[in-house]
Amino acid sequence: TFTVAIVGRPNVGKSSLFNKLVGRRLALVDDQPGLTRDRRVADAELGDMRIRLIDTAGLEDSGNELLSNMRRQTMAAIGQADLVLFLIDAREGVIPADQMFAGMVRDSGKPVIVAGNKCEGRAAEPGLMEAYSLGFGEPIALSAEHAIGLGDVSAAIVEAAEAQCEARGEGSEVEEGDERPLKLAIVGRPNAGKSTLVNALLGEERMITGSEAGITRDAIANDLEWAGRPIELFDTAGLRRKMRVEGKAETLSVGDALRAIRFAEVVVLVIDAERPFEKQDLTIADLIIREGRGIVIALNKWDLVRDKQGRVKELREMCERLLPQAKGVPLLPISGLKSKGLDALMAGVFEMARLWNKRLPTAKLNDWLIDMVEAHPPPHVGGRRLKLRYMTQVNARPPTFVAFCSKPKDLPESYIRYLVNGLREDFKMPGVPIRFNLRKGE
Numbered sequence: 001t002f003t004v005a006i007v008g009r010p011n012v013g014k015s016s017l018f019n020k021l022v023g024r025r026l027a028l029v030d031d032q033p034g035l036t037r038d039r040r041v042a043d044a045e046l047g048d049m050r051i052r053l054i055d056t057a058g059l060e061d062s063g064n065e066l067l068s069n070m071r072r073q074t075m076a077a078i079g080q081a082d083l084v085l086f087l088i089d090a091r092e093g094v095i096p097a098d099q100m101f102a103g104m105v106r107d108s109g110k111p112v113i114v115a116g117n118k119c120e121g122r123a124a125e126p127g128l129m130e131a132y133s134l135g136f137g138e139p140i141a142l143s144a145e146h147a148i149g150l151g152d153v154s155a156a157i158v159e160a161a162e163a164q165c166e167a168r169g170e171g172s173e174v175e176e177g178d179e180r181p182l183k184l185a186i187v188g189r190p191n192a193g194k195s196t197l198v199n200a201l202l203g204e205e206r207m208i209t210g211s212e213a214g215i216t217r218d219a220i221a222n223d224l225e226w227a228g229r230p231i232e233l234f235d236t237a238g239l240r241r242k243m244r245v246e247g248k249a250e251t252l253s254v255g256d257a258l259r260a261i262r263f264a265e266v267v268v269l270v271i272d273a274e275r276p277f278e279k280q281d282l283t284i285a286d287l288i289i290r291e292g293r294g295i296v297i298a299l300n301k302w303d304l305v306r307d308k309q310g311r312v313k314e315l316r317e318m319c320e321r322l323l324p325q326a327k328g329v330p331l332l333p334i335s336g337l338k339s340k341g342l343d344a345l346m347a348g349v350f351e352m353a354r355l356w357n358k359r360l361p362t363a364k365l366n367d368w369l370i371d372m373v374e375a376h377p378p379p380h381v382g383g384r385r386l387k388l389r390y391m392t393q394v395n396a397r398p399p400t401f402v403a404f405c406s407k408p409k410d411l412p413e414s415y416i417r418y419l420v421n422g423l424r425e426d427f428k429m430p431g432v433p434i435r436f437n438l439r440k441g442e
């Protein structure tokens with residue numbers, strides 16, 4: 001179910017909005033494990049869609065000492081949400097507490113709608129304008145109490161829900177599943193063997209769906225199946241054909257690689273095993289990791305390699321040294337030309353896709369954090385030890401974590417690396433790009 005978290009600092013009117021959107025007809029949804037009574041969950045019918053709403057308002061008016069608890073609740077709600085509905089009090093404008101909650105939303109990378117509540121009367125206009133400064137787009141004017149703007153809010157939610165369902169190629173009722181085609185791109189420097197590999201993967205059943213497929217005007221995708229699983233393959237060769245038609249030079253630029261990478265969930269970086277990890281290879285690898293895509297490296301032209309065993313070891317060492325950002329990235333020897341190693345390559349791709357979608361339960365993460373901090377405590381700053389108290393996964397695709405730290409700016413980069421590498425190892429996510437954000441909190 002498409003899930004919307006209503007988020008904002010205390011007293012902006014989240015509960016009123018929740019109640020209005022849910023109406024009286026629908027009962028509260030049973031608490032899911034890990035959901036405390038501080039977060040209310042209910043399904044609402046908006047347009048002709050069933051939308052799940054999470055209200056994070058349970059702790060309003062409970063005083064400052066509970067604010068940090070509320071932050072946690074908010075974080076957890078954001079983690080479960082497909083969309084965040086961020087609320088401010090338009091009469092007060094944007095105050096620092098709003099900025100703090102807005103920061104959490106931003107860190108999560110989730111799509112967001114912003115609304116200014118208490119917009120009855122003219123006094124709220126300047127405050128509503130201030131909401132632009134949050135960078136969440138055009139704010140919706142709302143008065144939950146006076147039932148102004150509710151239609152606009154629900155239309156915006158429905159639009160976002162429909163857009164997401166469409167992007168995932170599913171109906172509104174269909175849960176995310178294995179049937180959704182995996183979006184795959186094959187990139188690499190010229191002559192690494194991309195086209196050869198694509199042809200080998202497409203094999204006999206080569207089926208160019210090209211622009212008729214209607215994915216988008218630009219994305220030229222080939223549909224194929226591997227081991228019974230549907231795949232949408234970004235067709236770099238098609239891009240090249242298209243460019244030839246348009247009379248452009250035939251070399252693919254970084255921009256083209258980026259386009260393929262952005263299209264994809266998992267990217268296969270093809271490198272020439274005889275001339276491995278050249279500058280261009282590393283540039284593209286870095287791009288893939290920075291875009292947060294799953295990465296699998298194909299060591300191509302393996303048929304030409306003499307000392308195959310020695311070579312694997314050598315290349316693995318090179319990779320760990322040159323690409324520490326993606327520690328443990330799968331390196332898979334193939335020969336596109338001879339169609340060798342393709343099953344193992346695709347198994348690596350599917351495994352990467354699974355890990356890229358992985359969600360770790362908050363309770364487990366926090367047990368883990370306690371152990372990590374105990375094994376290797378954060379340093380002292382200004383005579384006091386930095387505290388790391390709580391963490392949660394706020395997003396998947398790629399896995400994105402937030403931890404609360406007493407002085408986030410003072411926590412050394414090396415400590416963050418320690419945590420990220422620890423996550424990778426302990427939760428078995430080798431080579432997966434992991435995003436890790438710190439927020440201030442005791």
Ligand code: GDP
Pocket residue numbers: 188189190191192193194195196197300301302303304334335336337338
């Ligand atoms: P692209 O520019 O990355 O698309 O590279 P191509 O697929 O056009 O391949 C470049 C050259 O490498 C061609 O001459 C291919 O025949 C050759 N090649 C590609 N894959 C292999 C392979 O696995 N083994 C060998 N020996 N040659 C390959």
